[in-house]
Amino acid sequence: MFVASLKRLRTVAKKLRCPICDAEVPSDSRSLPFCSSRCRTIDLGRWLNEEYTLADARDEEEEAVPLDDEAD
Numbered sequence: 001m002f003v004a005s006l007k008r009l010r011t012v013a014k015k016l017r018c019p020i021c022d023a024e025v026p027s028d029s030r031s032l033p034f035c036s037s038r039c040r041t042i043d044l045g046r047w048l049n050e051e052y053t054l055a056d057a058r059d060e061e062e063e064a065v066p067l068d069d070e071a072d
């Protein structure tokens, strides 16, 4: 029964799919969970873009506050 579970785990690991291009990812891939370093970079780029967008929104809010001290 234990061996059967191991076999099942291996099968699941072999069926990993790249979240970027949906290609099958080898279980020994160095870029897990991505199929290649290229797809990992693409994912990182998307993540960073989201971070920048959030940072921009925050900056705008701060600029909207009147700077009374500087008018002196």
Ligand SMILES: [Zn+2]
Residues within 6 Å of the ligand: 018, 019, 020, 021, 022, 023, 034, 035, 036, 039
């Ligand atoms: Zn990929």
